[in-house]
Amino acid sequence: MPPPPAKWKGKCELKEACNNKVIGARNLVASGESPADDEGHGTHTASTAAGSAVQGANALGQGWGTASGMAPMAHLAIYKVCGEQGCPDSAILGAIDAAVGDGVDVLSLSLGGDSAPFYEDGIAIGAFGAIKKGVLVSCAAGNNGPTTGSLSNEAPWILTVGASTVDRQMGSTVLLGNKKEMDGQTLFQPKDYPSKMLPLVYAGSSANSSGVYCAPGSLNKLDVKGKMVVCEMGGEIKRLDKGIEVKSNGGAAMILINNVANGFTTLADAHELPASHVSYEAGLAIKAYMNSTSSPTASIMFKGTVIGKQDAPQVASFSSRGPSQASPGIMKPDVIGPGVSTLAAWPVPLENINNASGPIFNMISGTSMACPHLSGIVALVRSAHPDWSPAAIKSAIMTTTHITDEQGLIADMFDMGSGHVNPAGASNPGLIYDIQPDDYVPYLCGLGYTNAQVSTIVQKKVECSSNQSISETQLNYPSFVLQLGSQPLTFTRTVTNVGKANSVYKVEVYAPNGVEVKVEPKEIVFNTLNDKANYSVTFSVKNGTSQRFVQGSLFWVADGYSVKSPFGIIVD
Structure with a gap:
């Protein structure tokens, strides 16, 4: 690593740990x-x-x-x-x-x-x-x-x-006694874990109302020793703490199942016992299996690092x-x-x-x-x-x-x-939508803030009466969110060419059904770098739409560039 730049004026209060990084x-x-x-x-x-x-x-x-x-x-x-x-x-x-x-x-x-x-x-x-x-x-x-x-x-x-998922998982597959498999995740993957089937017990069977979430102290009166315990997400209990509760009561392993809000997002956590975090859908299947037999069993197969999931990100x-x-x-x-x-x-x-x-x-x-x-x-x-x-x-x-x-x-x-x-x-x-700090002042005034409130944000004295207020959608932002009624709405944007000199950009619009989107001009010509150009977008309801919210995108396309601006429309 090179030394800090000449402009650096900071200090280190942890001298033994600071270096050129x-x-x-x-x-x-x-x-x-x-x-x-x-x-x-x-x-x-x-x-x-x-x-x-x-x-x-x-x-x-x-x-x-x-x-x-x-x-x-x-x-x-x-x-x-x-x-x-x-x-x-x-x-x-x-x-x-x-x-x-x-x-x-x-x-x-x-x-x-x-x-x-x-x-x-x-x-x-x-x-x-x-x-x-x-x-x-x-x-x-x-x-x-x-x-x-x-x-x-x-x-x-x-x-x-x-946050988004990636195409990598730390695979741990639950094998049920009915031979069905449910893919999940865990970071802790013991190499010597036996493949034998274990008795499966639902933590919600506990007399404690918080047992379903494997809350601390909730499994004391439930026989989990040597068993695989099914815990549910939620209850304001940390995921690792659920496993600790299972382990402290003699549980051999844990299946952590998502609630409906968590859906398909599973996480590779450093659990303290063999575990698998599975989706809501998998959790439904596991609970259905447990209800179908008096002696449910399961095992966990640890699959290590798995690359290439197609449903990511x-x-x-x-x-x-x-x-x-x-x-x-x-x-x-x-x-x-x-x-x-x-x-x-x-x-x-x-x-x-x-x-x-x-x-x-x-x-x-x-x-x-x-x-x-x-x-x-x-x-x-x-x-x-x-x-x-x-x-x-x-x-x-x-x-x-x-x-x-x-x-x-x-x-x-x-x-x-x-x-x-x-x-x-x-x-x-290719193109950028630029905004200078002073450009936010009319936007903030347009939010209905007082002079004092705007001044607090921008850290200087502001008089909204001397600034022309603008609506939120008039800010030169690279996206649009608007509420659209029977009357068309038009907004202007300014783009700056940072791609190539002598370039021509043509607009492509992907509009949702029931909404018409017109862009003028349909073509922008730039002769030099840092040239600026304005365009306007008019949104209008066309033949009505039954949807309350619709979305689409407009693109400015040139050789080697595709500059996207999404738009979301709340239809009155």
């Missing part, structure tokens, strides 16, 4: 205390964003390969903002201000709170200060999915990141969904990226490691894991285009995404935003 470490939540990570979340996310390449990386023997952060040659500065009392706004704002002052180029925040007006949202306020200095802030969308409108970090100047069930509550006319999340069973660095040994030596890795899941994937990609795009604004970088990521899985299936835009990140495309998007 980790160039800064500060504790903003407890002054004078160490910024060291003793829990794992910060180490995992930091290494995902910018960890150096490590050969032979694995977690409990799974996922073998070379592990690397998204931007392996980037420097890391760590700012600790969470402690025993949570993550106070004062620490978050202090860290953002400190990081920007220290000279960072990208901020990655794998944290967030409930939806709030932007003037009451510490992260939104801090992130606005960052973009004024040219620093884009990438934030986790939250883990409250699949509930509608459950997002965190909704401000349009933030890159809001949802999928939006993870837990990934928070739109629409935005704070600003419904802005599409959120912005993008999705890998956030399920992510392998990255870990600061402490896992439970099932004996005499660990060398680097330790773990697999965990969440939008916290997706966020640093995008943060690293932001760093790569910024390195390639140091003169681009935060909004330009964000636009490049959003307009170049993939919108289908390996089977060609598409998700709802309020689940996936603009789509799944395409790192290679983001560095060469």
Whole structure:
């Protein structure tokens, strides 16, 4: 690693650990205390964003390969903002201000709170200060999915990141006594696990009402010794704690079944006993089998690392969904990226490691894991285009995404935003939708905020009466969300050519049934780089539609480029 850049002004409060990779470490939540990570979340996310390449990386023997952060040659500065009392706004704002002052180029925040007006949202306020200095802030969308409108970090100047699955699983297949097999996942895969069938018991049979979730202390009076125990997701009980409860009562193994909200998303966790996490559909089949016989049995077959699942990427069930509550006319999340069973660095040994030596890795899941994937990609795009604004970088990521899985299936835009990140495309998007910090002022005034509230966000005095307010959909955002009645609605966008000089872009529109979408002009000619051009989009109801919500996309297509803007329409 090269030494820190000349512009770096930060400091390290963890001197024995700082080097040319980790160039800064500060504790903003407890002054004078160490910024060291003793829990794992910060180490995992930091290494995902910018960890150096490590050969032979694995977690409990799974996922073998070379592990690397998204931007392996980037420097890391760590700012600790969470402690025993949570993550106070004062620490978050202090860290953002400190990081920007220290000279960072990208901020990655794998944290967030409930939806709030932007003037009451510490992260939104801090992130606005960052973009004024040219620093884009990438934030986790939250883990409250699949509930509608459950997002965190909704401000349009933030890159809001949802989580997707990948095509890799740590396979563990449940074999039932009726010979049916149910595929699942687990990180802990004991090599000496016997293949014999075990008695199968449903934790919901416990007299304790929380037994179905294998809550701590709930299985004391249920005979689980030497048996395979079926536990259900939920109950506000951590997945690993469910296995601990089974093991502490003598259970030999666990099947963890999803509830309907978790659907098909299964996770490779470092359980403390043999286990398999299976889908809701598989769980129904398992319970039906148990109800069909007086002596149900099952075994688990551990299959190691399995590559090539065709139903990936999928939006993870837990990934928070739109629409935005704070600003419904802005599409959120912005993008999705890998956030399920992510392998990255870990600061402490896992439970099932004996005499660990060398680097330790773990697999965990969440939008916290997706966020640093995008943060690293932001760093790569910024390195390639140091003169681009935060909004330009964000636009490049959003307009170049993939919108289908390996089977060609598409998700709802309020689940996936603009789509799944395409790192290679983001560095060469062709066109960008740029927004300068002052452009957000009329948008904020249009939200109905007072002068004082807008001034709090933009950190300068604002008089909304002297600024022409605009609606949310009038912001030069790379997507559209609108409420459409009997009257047509027209919006204007400005695009900047960052692809090739002397290029011609033609529009392609994929409109839903019952809605007409007209774009003018239908062709844009650019003579030089950095030329700007305007176009207008008119949406109107055509012959009515029975659907309350419809979605589509428009593309500007040129040689080697396809610049996508999704739109979502609520039909009155």
